[in-house]
Amino acid sequence: MSAVSCTQNVGRPRAFDMNTALEKALEVFWRKGYDGTSLSDLTEAMGINKPSLYAAFGNKEQLFLKAIELYESRPCAFFLPALEKPTAYQVAEHMLYGAATNMTDHSHPQGCVVVQGALSCSEAAATVKEALIRRRLEGQQKLRQRFERAKQEHDLPASVDAETLARYLGTVLQGMAIQANSGATTEQLQQVAQLALQAFPRP
Amino acid sequence: MSAVSCTQNVGRPRAFDMNTALEKALEVFWRKGYDGTSLSDLTEAMGINKPSLYAAFGNKEQLFLKAIELYESRPCAFFLPALEKPTAYQVAEHMLYGAATNMTDHSHPQGCVVVQGALSCSEAAATVKEALIRRRLEGQQKLRQRFERAKQEHDLPASVDAETLARYLGTVLQGMAIQANSGATTEQLQQVAQLALQAFPRP
DNA sequence: CTATTTTTGTACCGAACGGTAAGTTATTTT
DNA sequence: AAAATAACTTACCGTTCGGTACAAAAATAG
Numbered sequence: 001m002s003a004v005s006c007t008q009n010v011g012r013p014r015a016f017d018m019n020t021a022l023e024k025a026l027e028v029f030w031r032k033g034y035d036g037t038s039l040s041d042l043t044e045a046m047g048i049n050k051p052s053l054y055a056a057f058g059n060k061e062q063l064f065l066k067a068i069e070l071y072e073s074r075p076c077a078f079f080l081p082a083l084e085k086p087t088a089y090q091v092a093e094h095m096l097y098g099a100a101t102n103m104t105d106h107s108h109p110q111g112c113v114v115v116q117g118a119l120s121c122s123e124a125a126a127t128v129k130e131a132l133i134r135r136r137l138e139g140q141q142k143l144r145q146r147f148e149r150a151k152q153e154h155d156l157p158a159s160v161d162a163e164t165l166a167r168y169l170g171t172v173l174q175g176m177a178i179q180a181n182s183g184a185t186t187e188q189l190q191q192v193a194q195l196a197l198q199a200f201p202r203p
Numbered sequence: 204m205s206a207v208s209c210t211q212n213v214g215r216p217r218a219f220d221m222n223t224a225l226e227k228a229l230e231v232f233w234r235k236g237y238d239g240t241s242l243s244d245l246t247e248a249m250g251i252n253k254p255s256l257y258a259a260f261g262n263k264e265q266l267f268l269k270a271i272e273l274y275e276s277r278p279c280a281f282f283l284p285a286l287e288k289p290t291a292y293q294v295a296e297h298m299l300y301g302a303a304t305n306m307t308d309h310s311h312p313q314g315c316v317v318v319q320g321a322l323s324c325s326e327a328a329a330t331v332k333e334a335l336i337r338r339r340l341e342g343q344q345k346l347r348q349r350f351e352r353a354k355q356e357h358d359l360p361a362s363v364d365a366e367t368l369a370r371y372l373g374t375v376l377q378g379m380a381i382q383a384n385s386g387a388t389t390e391q392l393q394q395v396a397q398l399a400l401q402a403f404p405r406p
Numbered sequence: 407c408t409a410t411t412t413t414t415g416t417a418c419c420g421a422a423c424g425g426t427a428a429g430t431t432a433t434t435t436t
Numbered sequence: 437a438a439a440a441t442a443a444c445t446t447a448c449c450g451t452t453c454g455g456t457a458c459a460a461a462a463a464t465a466g
Contacts, residue, residue: 011412012462033323035238039454049415050455056413060454111323119319119384120236120312124454133385164394167382171395175378179370181322182336191367192374198402214442215432242424252445253425259443263424327424 018056019070021046025057026067030113034064034125064117064128068135071113078102083142088150091143092169092200093193099173100189103180111181114139115174140170160201172196221259222273224249228260229270233316237267237328267320267331271338274316281305286345291353294346295372295403296396302376303392306383314384317342318377343373363404375399 024045028037039060043050057063071077078098085091103111114136118129143166150156156165176189227248231240242263246253260266274280281301288294306314317339321332346369353359359368379392 010410010464012414012464014413015462029323031323032325033236033238035236036323036325036328038325038452040452051416051457052414054455109323113323115381116322119322119381120232120234120239120314120316122235122239122241125239136381136385161394164391164398167387167391168395168398171378171382171399172374173378174381175374175376178318178322178339178377178381179374182339184370188367188370191364192371195367195371195402196374196399199398199400213434213440215434215444217443218432241422243422254427254445255443257425 014052014056016046016048016052021048021056022063022067022070025063026070026113027108029064029067029117030071030111031109033116033121034060034118034128035121061128065131068114068117068131072135076102076105079139079142083146088147088156089197089200089202091146091150093197095143095169095173096176096193096196097190099176100186100193103177104184104186104189110183112174112177115177116181136170136174140166143169157201165201168199169196217255217259219249219251219255224251224259225266225270225273228266229273229316230311232267232270232320233274233314234312236319236324237263237321237331238324264331268334271317271320271334275338279305279308282342282345286349291350291359292400292403292405294349294353296400298346298372298376299379299396299399300393302379303389303396306380307387307389307392313386315377315380318380319384339373339377343369346372360404368404371402372399 024047025042028041028045032041037060039050039053042060042063043053046053048056053063057066072079078095078101082091082094082098085094099112114132118125118132121129144162147156147160147162147165151158151160151162156162172192176184176192179189179192227250228245231244231248235244240263242253242256245263245266246256249256251259256266260269275282281298281304285294285297285301288297302315317335321328321335324332347365350359350363350365350368354361354363354365359365375395379387379395382392382395
């Protein structure tokens with residue numbers, strides 16, 4: 001009558017790896033968006049049947065949200081590492097060039113699933129759309145905080161509005177996602193990044 | 204036996220205005236995207252039945268493409284008028300500030316339907332996605348030509364790469380569509396526009 | 407071994423999808 | 437008035453949608 005079962009290894013073992021399956025689901029959502037992805041698309045890509053999907057991940061909406069979590073926790077993610085750079089300019093630089101590389105990487109769909117996963121969407125997708133908006137705003141908030149720190153460190157002029165600077169950077173990054181989705185190359189986005197940095201205030 | 208019927212006013216007259224109905228369809232596609240919009244959404248908003256829709260507009264895909272045509276031909280469109288401004292800087296300025304105003308106008312859905320109408324989408328939407336990509340590239344091409352003209356007129360330095368400048372502007376405009384779609388205000392986008400202009404080369 | 411637990415494949419659910427056949431209604435032409 | 441034309445309403449088409457009931461299968465626990 002032990003109250004808490006430890007790792008629960010009783011019963012038939014799962015025949016697929018949840019993380020691998022989630023990776024596959026992410027790729028489909030990334031390429032087709034939430035509304036454009038059907039359960040058949042998902043089960044085919046994940047190599048499992050619908051009951052297995054529902055038992056392991058809940059439903060389509062929860063699967064999407066878990067896929068987004070995976071997306072943001074990936075080692076190849078460029079956002080959080082860029083925030084750690086020593087100067088505000090370097091933060092922006094690494095973020096823009098990181099985006100240019102990552103969003104055009106052909107080992108996965110082009111662009112950014114947080115931007116293009118549920119932009120204009122049905123009412124059924126309203127929850128996931130809100131979740132993506134929140135994540136985008138959180139990213140911008142992190143940028144703003146980083147730039148406010150830079151102002152305190154006299155790394156950015158006091159006259160700079162950290163919020164506007166963060167929103168400008170977020171806007172360019174999101175625009176780059178559209179460009180990548182439309183077929184822009186790494187080099188083309190690097191040129192955009194270089195030009196976008198011209199607007200960045202120097203200390 | 205006159206071969207060509209003129210205005211074809213024989214038969215029962217159409218009970219709805221095609222242009223008004225197309226406006227309604229555009230608004231639904233704008234808000235929900237191609238995949239997220241159902242025929243029921245459309246017929247309800249347009250105030251007609253499905254057979255009327257099919258008789259007047261072909262099918263869902265053709266209706267979408269006609270709605271996009273309407274969108275781009277609207278009087279409130281800011282893109283083409285901005286191209287006519289006397290200097291390259293003013294072109295960019297009017298385009299960015301025009302976008303800030305237009306994309307946050309609450310008399311219609313926020314953002315830009317050419318950007319968000321079919322970004323990530325199902326295979327059924329592949330044609331309309333391609334059409335939207337083409338329209339975005341055409342817009343950027345028009346910007347590039349305008350900036351090349353500016354170089355010839357010594358309105359822009361010869362060192363400027365018109366294509367990169369056009370792509371930068373396109374990127375910021377597309378990013379502003381995402382921002383507007385996420386709830387950004389006119390004022391916030393105007394601040395972004397002001398900052399984005401800092402990267403623009405002065406003559 | 408048997409009992410229990412969990413996953414598996416199959417087969418199915420009602421609802422909604424995009425699209426259409428068919429007959430009625432309103433208008434012009436003769 | 438009668439014929440011709442085109443849009444109208446209704447009711448339906450086959451398919452796919454997201455989601456699930458159920459029993460066989462595979463593991464552990466006793």
